[in-house]
Amino acid sequence: MARWGAFICDGTEVDAGSLAGEEVVVTTTLPPQPRELVCKLIGIWTRFDLDGGILIGAVPELVEQGLKESFRQAGLDPFRLVLVDLRGRDAVGKDREIKAALARARHLEPVAWTKAKAQQRVLIIGGGAAGLQTALGLRKLGLPVVIVEQEQNLGGRLTKLDGLCPWDEDPQGWIRSALEVLQRDSEVEILSASKPLALKGQVGDFTLEVQSPAGPITRRGGAVVLALGSTVRWPQSSGLEPGPHVVGLTRLDELTPIRLHYKKVAFLLDVDGLGSRLGTLSALRSALRIKDNWGSEVHILCRNLKVDGKPLESMYRKARDRGVVFFKYEELPRATEQREKILLQFKDPDLDNVVVDEAYDLIVLEEEILPAGEDLGRAWGVLQPANVHLYPVETNRKGIYMVGGCRDEMDFPGVIQDGTIAAGEIGALLGQGVLIYEEDRVRVETEKCVFCLTCVRLCPHQAAEIDLVKEAAFINPAACQACGMCAADCPAQAIDYKAYDNEGILAQLEMGGR
Amino acid sequence: MKASALVIGGGPAGLGAALKLAGAGIKVYLVEKEGAVGGWGARYVCKATDSCQQCSACLIPKKIQEVYQHPLVEILTNTQVVDVEGEPGSFQVRLQRDQTLDPTLCNACGRCLEACPKAAVDLLNPWAVSYRIDKERCKVYSGEDCDLCARACPTGAINFHRPGASWDLSVQLVVAAIGHEPFDARRKYRLGYGRFPRVITGLELEEALNRIEGTDIFGDGWRPLDVAFIQCVGSRDVQEGADYCSRVCCKYALRLAGLLRHREPATKATFYYMDIQTGGKGFPEIYRQARDDFEFMRGIPARIDGGDRLKLHFDGVSGEGFANREHDLVVLSVGIAPSANTAEMARLLTLNRDEHGFLKGREGIYVAGTAGGPRDISESLAHGMETAAKAIIKLEGREG
Numbered sequence: 001m002a003r004w005g006a007f008i009c010d011g012t013e014v015d016a017g018s019l020a021g022e023e024v025v026v027t028t029t030l031p032p033q034p035r036e037l038v039c040k041l042i043g044i045w046t047r048f049d050l051d052g053g054i055l056i057g058a059v060p061e062l063v064e065q066g067l068k069e070s071f072r073q074a075g076l077d078p079f080r081l082v083l084v085d086l087r088g089r090d091a092v093g094k095d096r097e098i099k100a101a102l103a104r105a106r107h108l109e110p111v112a113w114t115k116a117k118a119q120q121r122v123l124i125i126g127g128g129a130a131g132l133q134t135a136l137g138l139r140k141l142g143l144p145v146v147i148v149e150q151e152q153n154l155g156g157r158l159t160k161l162d163g164l165c166p167w168d169e170d171p172q173g174w175i176r177s178a179l180e181v182l183q184r185d186s187e188v189e190i191l192s193a194s195k196p197l198a199l200k201g202q203v204g205d206f207t208l209e210v211q212s213p214a215g216p217i218t219r220r221g222g223a224v225v226l227a228l229g230s231t232v233r234w235p236q237s238s239g240l241e242p243g244p245h246v247v248g249l250t251r252l253d254e255l256t257p258i259r260l261h262y263k264k265v266a267f268l269l270d271v272d273g274l275g276s277r278l279g280t281l282s283a284l285r286s287a288l289r290i291k292d293n294w295g296s297e298v299h300i301l302c303r304n305l306k307v308d309g310k311p312l313e314s315m316y317r318k319a320r321d322r323g324v325v326f327f328k329y330e331e332l333p334r335a336t337e338q339r340e341k342i343l344l345q346f347k348d349p350d351l352d353n354v355v356v357d358e359a360y361d362l363i364v365l366e367e368e369i370l371p372a373g374e375d376l377g378r379a380w381g382v383l384q385p386a387n388v389h390l391y392p393v394e395t396n397r398k399g400i401y402m403v404g405g406c407r408d409e410m411d412f413p414g415v416i417q418d419g420t421i422a423a424g425e426i427g428a429l430l431g432q433g434v435l436i437y438e439e440d441r442v443r444v445e446t447e448k449c450v451f452c453l454t455c456v457r458l459c460p461h462q463a464a465e466i467d468l469v470k471e472a473a474f475i476n477p478a479a480c481q482a483c484g485m486c487a488a489d490c491p492a493q494a495i496d497y498k499a500y501d502n503e504g505i506l507a508q509l510e511m512g513g514r
Numbered sequence: 515m516k517a518s519a520l521v522i523g524g525g526p527a528g529l530g531a532a533l534k535l536a537g538a539g540i541k542v543y544l545v546e547k548e549g550a551v552g553g554w555g556a557r558y559v560c561k562a563t564d565s566c567q568q569c570s571a572c573l574i575p576k577k578i579q580e581v582y583q584h585p586l587v588e589i590l591t592n593t594q595v596v597d598v599e600g601e602p603g604s605f606q607v608r609l610q611r612d613q614t615l616d617p618t619l620c621n622a623c624g625r626c627l628e629a630c631p632k633a634a635v636d637l638l639n640p641w642a643v644s645y646r647i648d649k650e651r652c653k654v655y656s657g658e659d660c661d662l663c664a665r666a667c668p669t670g671a672i673n674f675h676r677p678g679a680s681w682d683l684s685v686q687l688v689v690a691a692i693g694h695e696p697f698d699a700r701r702k703y704r705l706g707y708g709r710f711p712r713v714i715t716g717l718e719l720e721e722a723l724n725r726i727e728g729t730d731i732f733g734d735g736w737r738p739l740d741v742a743f744i745q746c747v748g749s750r751d752v753q754e755g756a757d758y759c760s761r762v763c764c765k766y767a768l769r770l771a772g773l774l775r776h777r778e779p780a781t782k783a784t785f786y787y788m789d790i791q792t793g794g795k796g797f798p799e800i801y802r803q804a805r806d807d808f809e810f811m812r813g814i815p816a817r818i819d820g821g822d823r824l825k826l827h828f829d830g831v832s833g834e835g836f837a838n839r840e841h842d843l844v845v846l847s848v849g850i851a852p853s854a855n856t857a858e859m860a861r862l863l864t865l866n867r868d869e870h871g872f873l874k875g876r877e878g879i880y881v882a883g884t885a886g887g888p889r890d891i892s893e894s895l896a897h898g899m900e901t902a903a904k905a906i907i908k909l910e911g912r913e914g
Contacts, residue, residue: 009621010621010669013623013668035585064579064583065579065580065583066582066583066584066585069583137903140907140910273798274792274798274801275792276793277793304789304790304791304792305788305789306789306791306792306793307750307758307759307789307791308759308760308761308764308791308793308888309759309761309793310758310887312759313750313757313758313759314757314758317757328789328812347833349812349832349833350812350830350833351833352830352833352834352835353833384795392892392896407795408794408795409793417896417897417900420900420903420904421896421899421900421903423903424534424537424899424903428537
């Protein structure tokens with residue numbers, strides 16, 4: 001006979017007498033303070049050697065995680081406790097909820113926990129600002145790192161570009177000092193001119209194959225950071241090609257020797273797509289510089305002016321005050337070449353849609369900024385999906401993080417923020433050198449599995465694998481995040497999901513629970 | 515000695531900072547002047563249609579849950595900081611708590627709400643663990659005699675005669691995450707807010723849609739079918755001293771329109787704007803969809819007149835020059851302004867403010883979230899986490 005406990009939060013006004021039954025061996029009232037509540041609950045559970053229990057309260061979900069953790073520390077199984085939320089229920093509703101929870105609780109099975117040793121080394125793919133900042137943060141927390149960089153030199157796009165940094169920071173200087181610190185550190189391995197090939201394993205124990213100049217090598221680590229940066233694409237729809245009168249915004253600096261010819265310059269923004277804060281920032285900076293240094297007349301043409309960043313609105317006003325002219329267009333300006341000049345023809349809605357004709361010596365086109373390394377992410381099943389709970393740096397795969405320009409359009413302070421946060425998250429994950437996870441929460445019944453691969457295809461966390469020997473699916477408990485999708489969609493109903501098993505849920509629904 | 519920190523403000527930035535600090539083994543006192551943590555963000559509606567619109571409103575309950583469970587975070591609601599002394603590494607802080615409603619005794623049974631003639635006791639947000647007394651509505655705070663709620667309370671949580679508590683703390687660092695104030699739309703007299711009931715703010719639409727399932731936002735059976743969203747109310751406005759972009763209004767306005775249309779497919783929406791800010795993760799797709807579904811007009815109305823249909827007068831809109839347009843409902847996309855107690859907090863913490871009035875941090879006192887300038891929910895949360903990470907590194911540097 002199972003032994004059950006009913007735990008009632010103080011003030012929920014539940015009649016304890018109604019719970020008396022052969023299985024409920026103890027009924028007690030718990031204090032409202034979360035910590036005291038947990039202590040008393042665990043104390044009674046242990047003293048009465050309970051098989052399971054129900055916690056009846058007003059907002060029990062607030063204590064759920066903490067309870068689970070405390071149970072585990074006390075050597076108890078947290079999945080043997082069913083929480084009942086009575087908020088907004090009248091007396092009849094309360095009674096029904098409690099009966100339903102008890103019905104479900106009868107079906108609960110024990111869940112085992114495992115402790116696994118975790119690698120502490122962190123594998124960082126990409127040696128730009130995002131990767132370096134993550135490495136610096138991890139080193140401060142004492143974790144060793146490997147940095148894999150495709151190029152010969154570390155530093156990424158920041159070493160080539162200063163338009164990203166309108167603040168007081170000096171990105172090149174930042175890169176130099178970061179590299180000084182990292183190169184001196186014996187716990188930092190830098191693999192430059194190296195290409196990541198394959199990634200195997202799961203959180204706590206990943207193996208990365210790298211094509212290095214010395215040949216293929218492998219490195220093991222507990223977590224992986226993708227800091228792949230961004231790339232730019234020439235705006236095709238403009239109909240313009242790079243030439244003496246047309247240049248991309250990120251290549252503007254290369255023009256300097258012949259600058260004096262450019263009496264009249266236009267920045268054409270938002271050409272393909274919607275443009276970016278970064279592009280606007282860079283254009284505003286460059287416009288002011290061209291005006292000051294070359295004495296040119298400067299126009300900026302855009303669909304929407306991006307001002308939603310700290311320095312943007314003030315820089316826009318400054319540029320306007322200094323004589324930079326702004327136009328807006330709905331339809332892309334028509335460009336025609338005309339005697340060493342480019343003629344742009346467009347309508348500005350703020351100017352009552354009259355047609356504007358302007359001839360320019362130089363057109364600077366905003367390229368589209370795209371995340372780099374999407375193919376790598378896809379190959380490894382890593383994405384930063386439309387799930388805000390994974391913001392800012394987590395991904396769908398446990399132990400794999402994405403930082404900097406490869407996950408979102410980002411300026412230098414944003415990149416630094418990402419690296420700092422990622423280092424902190426990884427420190428918390430691997431700092432103890434041990435991972436704790438539920439071992440058999442989600443389990444495949446091998447004899448029922450028909451090997452259809454539905455779960456492998458569906459699993460958002462790459463936790464469903466195939467076991468070719470057993471000819472059945474296998475849910476990797478370390479990678480599993482217990483979302484339940486595989487169990488819900490398995491056509492053969494071969495996947496057990498403990499604490500949310502069909503029998504238990506049906507029993508609860510039959511009793512009128514929600 | 516173990517380090518301890520004071521986090522002022524329980525919104526997303528404060529929650530993020532508190533969790534990060536506590537995660538590093540630092541004892542955190544999370545002080546919130548309201549009756550519940552969560553901040554403005556906890557009052558916003560989930561804007562998912564058939565798919566998630568990535569508005570981040572759901573992040574807040576998750577973080578509230580985490581701080582409640584963290585053994586190192588002590589949540590102090592109804593509490594204010596009244597004095598701060600000392601220097602980086604050693605601050606003495608005086609706190610004051612209003613104890614009229616004791617949250618450790620309240621179990622949210624709702625008896626007080628049934629008893630109150632003014633509906634002045636409520637849950638501040640859906641994740642509040644205790645009720646709170648709305649001082650603006652409560653009769654006692656306007657000098658009248660009433661103790662109906664106190665008498666109805668079965669646990670004695672409400673007692674108007676219970677004195678407030680005041681005590682001192684020693685902390686090594688302070689995070690000021692005091693948040694922001696939505697721009698007061700009454701300042702834009704010509705837009706009719708406060709004069710015409712069908713001119714509302716984006717925040718009011720958020721709260722209404724959070725309360726109800728459909729689009730009966732006033733609870734009188736009337737549903738808006740032709741909605742105008744006016745952007746940049748209190749943003750990019752030199753007259754109001756707010757010549758900055760609030761970053762969030764384009765995003766919430768487009769998402770709210772999407773949600774209205776999802777709940778009532780006949781809903782039409784028009785955006786009156788200067789520039790749509792298209793940046794931010796996932797937002798370009800939402801904007802492209804909105805361009806197909808809704809009307810976009812470049813221009814902000816000079817004046818709005820009331821009547822059965824609201825009349826919007828323009829000096830110029832999308833190349834049309836002077837124009838009048840009519841709509842059922844006007845939603846003012848109010849921006850982010852510095853919190854009302856920013857000046858007071860700047861004085862207490864000896865902080866400077868930037869040209870727009872937002873706080874600037876100093877050594878040992880960090881500013882996180884919208885206290886330092888416009889940010890959305892996930893940005894505030896991330897900023898809180900980053901600020902805490904910086905503070906931890908600094909603290910460890912000092913000790914080591």
